[in-house]
Amino acid sequence: MAQTTTTYNGYCVKCRAKRDFEGTVQEKNGRRMAKGVCPQCGTNMTRILGKAS
Numbered sequence: 001m002a003q004t005t006t007t008y009n010g011y012c013v014k015c016r017a018k019r020d021f022e023g024t025v026q027e028k029n030g031r032r033m034a035k036g037v038c039p040q041c042g043t044n045m046t047r048i049l050g051k052a053s
Contacts, residue, residue: 006024007020007021008020008021010036010046012038012043014038014043015041019045021036021037023047025049030051033048034047
């Protein structure tokens with residue numbers, strides 16, 4: 001399965017601000033999570049998405 005990169009909006013804990021980040025979706029147990037890197041500080045960011053339909 002090919003992973004595509006999409007832009008998501010998430011909260012960076014280090015910057016204490018909402019940022020747009022490019023991430024890939026990883027599925028586990030029917031749950032989806034976008035994982036990427038903050039463009040300002042380089043900290044890992046995650047965003048939990050809804051269940052896959």
